[in-house]
Amino acid sequence: MMKYSRPLLAFLALFPTSFAVANSTEYPLEITNCGMEIRFESAPDSTVTAGQSATETLYALGLSDRVSGTSVWFNPVLPEFSEVDANIERLAENDPSFESVVNKRPELVAAQYEWHVGPTGSVASRDQFHELGIATYIMPADCDTKDNTTGGDGTRIDAFSPEHVYKGITELAAIFDVQEAGEALVADLAAREASAIAQAEALELPQDLSAVFWFSSPDQSADPYVAGRLGAPGYMMDALGIDNVIQSDEEWPNVGWESIARADPDIIVVAHMDRRRFPADDIENKLAFLHNDPVAREMSAVREGRIIEMDAHAMSATLRTIFGLEALSESLSTLSFAP
């Protein structure tokens, strides 16, 4: 896609293609979702979520009263939803058991990742729910352009773009017959996306900027998990005209510091997270490594102080990707790229 056309497309996305006013859903509603035909006779009254992005999307659509249980949390809930979330049961912080989900008698299970609800889902396969008359919906951002059978965290077969997030919002809005809320949410996010891109373009950044997104590492100085070229960070870099030094199609490939240092990116984006499983989850440890490691400290980005901190959840393919794009665009304006 030509770069200049992005803001235009984003602008067009503000308007539904039919230019019709938001109408109400006609049931039965049939949707093809992650390769499966699903059918709704009416809007589900009760939903269990497996995945923070599915949960937050439903909250953002004003559907918290239809959510009877949540699970698979990575970060604290977005602050604007902390109040509604406090009243909804968390079945599990991580993977819920099949029975705990079924026990809530939901009409719909909405999942963020296929590895929880999918062909080899750790909670259950979709068929297992369908046999009990429970519908399933997987956020399209995880399957439309992604093969979840290979690579540690799946492998992108095509580039992610916020269109897939917007599709998830629009489809969930149709399922729950709240299409007006869906269109308003998509319009808001698309406007924020367009304005972040416009803001970065106004900076007139150098043409050949490159970057790496560092999520975490299995041990302090071990080979890090970095963003592949087709996931959410890949989209952000592409949208703002930055090259990713990592050329893998895997979502979070494990790449050696030797390769990264030799590629010498202009910018290093480090993930800020509350998770504390690996030493490098702590952003202070990441920064300490960058400044002290005999090789990493020689990279241009470190020597010139072009290190950007970003919320880890914004690096995953969710509606928070837009917040990440905004943060990246904002941070770029504070950096100096003088030769």
Next chain:
Amino acid sequence: MSLTLASNPPLRLHWHWAWLTPLVLFMAVMAGTSIGETSIPMDTIFKVLANQLWGAGYAVDRIDAGIIWNYRLSRAILAGCCGAGLALAGVVLQALLRNPLADPFLMGISAGASTGAVAVTIAGLGAGAVTLSLGAFAGAGLAFALVVLLAHAAGSGTGGGRGTQAAGAIILAGIAGSQLFNALTAFIIARSASAEQARGIMFWLMGNLSGVRWDDVRLGLPAAFAGLLVCLWHRRALDAFTFGADSAASLGIPVRRVRGMLIASMALVTAVMVSMVGAIGFVGLVIPHAMRFIVGSRHTRLVPASALAGAVFLIGADIISRIIVPGQVLPIGVVTALVGAPAFAVILIRGSRVR
């Protein structure tokens, strides 16, 4: 058992081949330093080494210099130390327990190290103050202590042939201990891990040399040399143990003390290695057998030969792990198993044919 420890006739290898040892080691370390994820010209590599070793003052890119000196050289040396240490532990355990399947992880050490690592990283034990390495080391020590206690309790029963019985008890206790700690690891992962976290842990459990720096060499090199010295010092005792604990006792060797000391020191060496690079399988099992085939069962030759071969094997495996898939580093345990399993099969077949 179809494979005995002492019956293969060695190839006629004379002592004057020994001068090759430092040369082979040097070549292996140089290969480990010059081959990596990215290609760096040979002359750059020599310049960097010259700069570091005698301050030659060549102008080289600082990133290249750091990669060669701080990443690759330290990594190759530690790979060599680990290979030597694990192979020696295999030699000792196979001799003491008179079991061809004995390997350094028999004593529950790798299972314990996994549990320790997982307890620190996933369950958050120590609240960030304990590193993954320390957790793994503590876990390994704990598992080893448990296995020894269990073996001691099981081996102190009545019956003839005390020495043989004790060896059997150690093996069984090791299996029980390993199962217990593997279950604990699985329990911790199932209880609190999401897929992304477990992935990092699995990577570490298959062995991972990517985080190695000079600090690790400062710990690994003395550990490997100490292990080598202990084995060489007890080479005659190891020969005697090959014929059974009772024969060793009849030769005037204080069986309990020597066996306990040897097992504990090899457990320590293994635990140090595992805590730095994870559990790397097959080195400790295959190398002693291969070397017995080449230099014979006399520990005067077997001990140094195994240490050398283990070092070269692991440096080589590490090189393969870095280049076999472009742009990606495989867990080294995958490579050692892929190379080691067929090699072991060949040794088994040829060993049985010789007789």
